[in-house]
Amino acid sequence: MIAENESCLDNFIQAVISNPVLSSILVSSLILFAVWYIRDSLKIDHVDQKSVLVTGCDSGFGNLLARQLDHRGFGVIATCLTEKGAEDLRAAASPRLKTLLLNVTDSASIERALEYVRAEVVERGLWGLVNNAGVASPIGPTDWMQVEDFKNVLDINLMGLIEVTLKFLPLVKKARGRVVNVGSVMGRLAMTGGGYCLSKWGVESFSDSLRRDMYHFDINVSIIEPGFFKTGVTSLEVIERDLLRLWNCLPSEVKDSYGDKYYEEYVKAQSISMKLLRSSDISKVTNCMEHALTARYPRTRYGVGWDAKLLWLPLSYGPSFVSDSLISALLPSPKGKIVQTNQVDVSKT
Numbered sequence: 001m002i003a004e005n006e007s008c009l010d011n012f013i014q015a016v017i018s019n020p021v022l023s024s025i026l027v028s029s030l031i032l033f034a035v036w037y038i039r040d041s042l043k044i045d046h047v048d049q050k051s052v053l054v055t056g057c058d059s060g061f062g063n064l065l066a067r068q069l070d071h072r073g074f075g076v077i078a079t080c081l082t083e084k085g086a087e088d089l090r091a092a093a094s095p096r097l098k099t100l101l102l103n104v105t106d107s108a109s110i111e112r113a114l115e116y117v118r119a120e121v122v123e124r125g126l127w128g129l130v131n132n133a134g135v136a137s138p139i140g141p142t143d144w145m146q147v148e149d150f151k152n153v154l155d156i157n158l159m160g161l162i163e164v165t166l167k168f169l170p171l172v173k174k175a176r177g178r179v180v181n182v183g184s185v186m187g188r189l190a191m192t193g194g195g196y197c198l199s200k201w202g203v204e205s206f207s208d209s210l211r212r213d214m215y216h217f218d219i220n221v222s223i224i225e226p227g228f229f230k231t232g233v234t235s236l237e238v239i240e241r242d243l244l245r246l247w248n249c250l251p252s253e254v255k256d257s258y259g260d261k262y263y264e265e266y267v268k269a270q271s272i273s274m275k276l277l278r279s280s281d282i283s284k285v286t287n288c289m290e291h292a293l294t295a296r297y298p299r300t301r302y303g304v305g306w307d308a309k310l311l312w313l314p315l316s317y318g319p320s321f322v323s324d325s326l327i328s329a330l331l332p333s334p335k336g337k338i339v340q341t342n343q344v345d346v347s348k349t
């Protein structure tokens with residue numbers, strides 16, 4: 001078997017060498033890859049003279065990134081939503097790391113943070129702005145949602161990110177720095193109802209326009225597109241609690257269209273897929289964020305995680321019927337009935 005494989009490989013190599021077109025394609029590809037690899041590995045200097053602001057550092061990616069950048073020597077300004085989150089982070093970092101309270105949906109809070117950062121960075125400007133704060137829940141079937149369920153998520157993940165960026169951009173311009181926006185594979189392929197996918201599509205679009213507009217000012221804009229990772233955003237406890245709230249508020253005709261058992265079946269299927277897909281190694285995400293801040297030539301998009309690279313991103317380029325079939329197969333089908341308005345449901349009389 002091994003001898004057979006070796007002779008196949010020999011035949012392939014012979015075929016490539018003897019064919020000038022194939023061999024020049026192969027050599028050019030290898031040279032291109034080597035050039036790309038070397039270019040991608042080049043780093044910036046003097047990180048100890050650079051300041052980076054990260055939002056949403058109470059937990060998850062933001063928390064790890066703040067500690068990672070602090071360890072590398074950056075002047076980190078880590079913004080947290082809660083005092084407890086800020087206290088815990090300060091205890092785990094060097095005295096160089098500064099924390100601030102920032103709610104990205106509150107303009108006054110953003111303004112206070114801006115005043116602080118302006119005084120902190122002075123003439124140097126802000127090298128990095130990492131828009132990481134975000135929430136996901138409620139996610140679930142679209143007709144279980146109220147418009148407020150969309151608004152809350154969009155306010156944090158999209159409008160908050162836009163307002164923070166607009167306010168801090170002059171300081172980033174001063175440093176000819178970087179903006180790193182945390183999107184998601186769900187901003188490339190909508191997998192569930194609710195505001196989350198919409199907000200991340202918005203982040204993609206906002207970042208694309210910002211990148212093109214800021215190109216003239218030497219500012220790089222990168223988008224991080226993680227797959228599924230085990231953090232607060234993918235906490236099954238939070239997602240299931242919100243889903244139950246939505247289910248309990250549904251009018252009986254919507255519940256009937258899904259069937260009595262649908263909620264339990266949905267939660268079970270969601271829990272199985274999440275447990276299968278979520279990775280615990282969140283440093284894969286923070287390493288990409290760090291690359292976007294420290295590489296001489298940062299990438300425009302960083303797909304992170306095996307599920308993002310091998311499944312969701314390729315699916316997003318494929319025909320809709322393929323992604324529709326796969327996503328439908330991950331969730332149960334409704335087994336209820338729809339009562340027509342001109343029809344009497346006799347089982348209820």
Ligand SMILES: NC(=O)c1ccc[n+]([C@@H]2O[C@H](COP(=O)([O-])OP(=O)(O)OC[C@H]3O[C@@H](n4cnc5c(N)ncnc54)[C@H](OP(=O)(O)O)[C@@H]3O)[C@@H](O)[C@H]2O)c1
Nearest residue numbers: 056058059060061103104133134184226228229231232233
């Ligand atoms: N985990 C994943 O699989 C995944 C995949 C793709 C993209 N993402 C994105 O990654 C980013 C970070 O999320 P994560 O996974 O690290 O989850 P996480 O641990 O829940 O982190 C989100 C952070 O945002 C903070 N936050 C929530 N609302 C805020 C507000 N109004 N103002 C300021 N901060 C606020 C949270 O604070 P509290 O903890 O105090 O609520 C938390 O620290 C999010 O944008 C998320 O959409 C995550």
